[in-house]
Amino acid sequence: MCKSKLNVNCLKELLNATETKAQNDWIVDRRGRKMEKSLLSKVLLHITQQKIQRKLDKKLKKEEKKLKKALKKKKRPKHEIVSCSPSEGLKIKIKIIKPQEKLMDHPLEQHSTT
Secondary structure (H helix, E strand, C coil), X not given: CCCCCCCHHHHHHHHHCCCHHXXXXXXXXXXXXXXXXXXXXXXXXXXXXXXHHHHHHHHHHHHHHHHHHHHHHHXXXXXXXXXXXXXXXXXXXXXECCCCCCCCCCHHHHCCCC
């Protein structure tokens, strides 16, 4: 495949080898052909950086999910309209929601068909 000299095609092979197994096979192949140490160390550094970046991306996604959940909890209304009767001079009954209660579907949405 590759000659023992620095070759652009060798680097292209590495970049095209997206899976870890293929990358490891490529490195073993190059070591067997006495690849120059500077290029091999650069390649190993590049692969290590990719692995670290993937791990960081996963951690960032988890943190993003946690932040979204926290924001959802903060945006939760502290009260809920139980009934509204405009015929009686716009009387509105409001129920205070305690933090332990789960927020269910809005009661006005359930009775909207009647």
